[in-house]
Amino acid sequence: MSWGMLGQNFNVAGVTIFMSTLAGRRYLAIPHISVQDINQVDWKALREAGFKGCVFDKDNTLTLPYAAAVHAPVLRSLEECKAAFPERVVMLSNSAGLEQFDPDGSKAEALEKQLNIPVLRHKSKKPGGGPEALEAFFECEARQLIMIGDRYFTDVVYGNRNGMLTIRPAPFTTEGESTVIKTVRMFEDHKIRRWTGRGIQAPVHNMLPNSEALGIDWTKDE
Template identity: 45%
Template sequence: MVQSLNLAAVRTTARVILREPALALPHQRVRDISELDFAELREAGCHGVIFDKDNTLTAPYSDEVHPRLAGSLRRCVETFGAERVAVLSNSAGTPDDPGGVAADALEAALGVHVLRRRHKKPRGIESVQRHFQCDGTALLMVGDRYLTDVVFGNMHGMLTVHTQQLTTEGDNRVAQAMRRAEDWLVARYVRRGVRAPPHPLALNSWGPGGARGRS
């Protein structure tokens, strides 16, 4: 699927760089979703989970959950219920997906809802509100990109988790270059002492900024 230019992400990137660097900092960084304790998050008051797709749940341009994450996604669904777990992709379910064909295929493969919306991250909060019917502070946003996934979650008051890239296989060069730039930018902010916005659901075990020593 060919993705259109995301002008909202360009504008938001300028906002982060010039005025609000904390928006790019996640509350936690993990290797992948297998490191998340969904039962603990549910007990802490989290009401639902939003996942990015590519390099968070699946390999780029694949509909199937990455083999090492299948059990973790299943545990998430068992903990929250399928209606409280959703995918927010910047391809499937957007105007780049006419008729929602890709979103339908992804739902069938993953067994969770794919949010349909008119705008890409970091816009698109309306689809989240319609689906979950709760305030953003009760939701967890999980993704591998700082300037789309993490910024989207932080802009709308969510708990944010950044995951490492699952694989470089099949990923396009533009995405790879953007990821390297984001990693450099966030590492610079961390060295300056910038932290994620405070959040009531951040677990004590995560420590300051949720860093766990990863860049």
């Protein structure tokens, strides 16, 4: 198993946040927007609502698990996102670009060439860590950024903890994922269904009311 795969399977930095989410901060795991995949996202509407940039997870959000190319069915949507947010799209990975597993940035550089997306250099695995590296990269506040990722307890919790708008696409496939990740997914799905069934909602985002008042829809029909 590679360091990157191990790092995604075992996230020491996120244990405390994970436990606090289970214990009482369950709203952090609820995304503002849920979609089947990013083809449903209206990137232009999000830009017009005032958002300044997009932060993507990699596996099962843009690529198949551990693949090095954008999954073909979402390639057009990614290009639409890059057109709506020119030079303001970045990937936040729990392996490439992470100081612990990629100290010289070589994995990040290779991924940037393969996907044609900048990979953020950072020190903490999601859901841990603050927004400082992202705010420096985008030169704006984290609340003006959009976090897009398929994992409730990593991508969504990280985004919500730091005041971002969170979009959760369903994973493309579990084929190729480790047994640990598959088990965690089942646990996450069970908890989210239970919590949303009890009426738990995503944290309030202060840019949402303005967008709704303007009649902006977040998603589009394909």
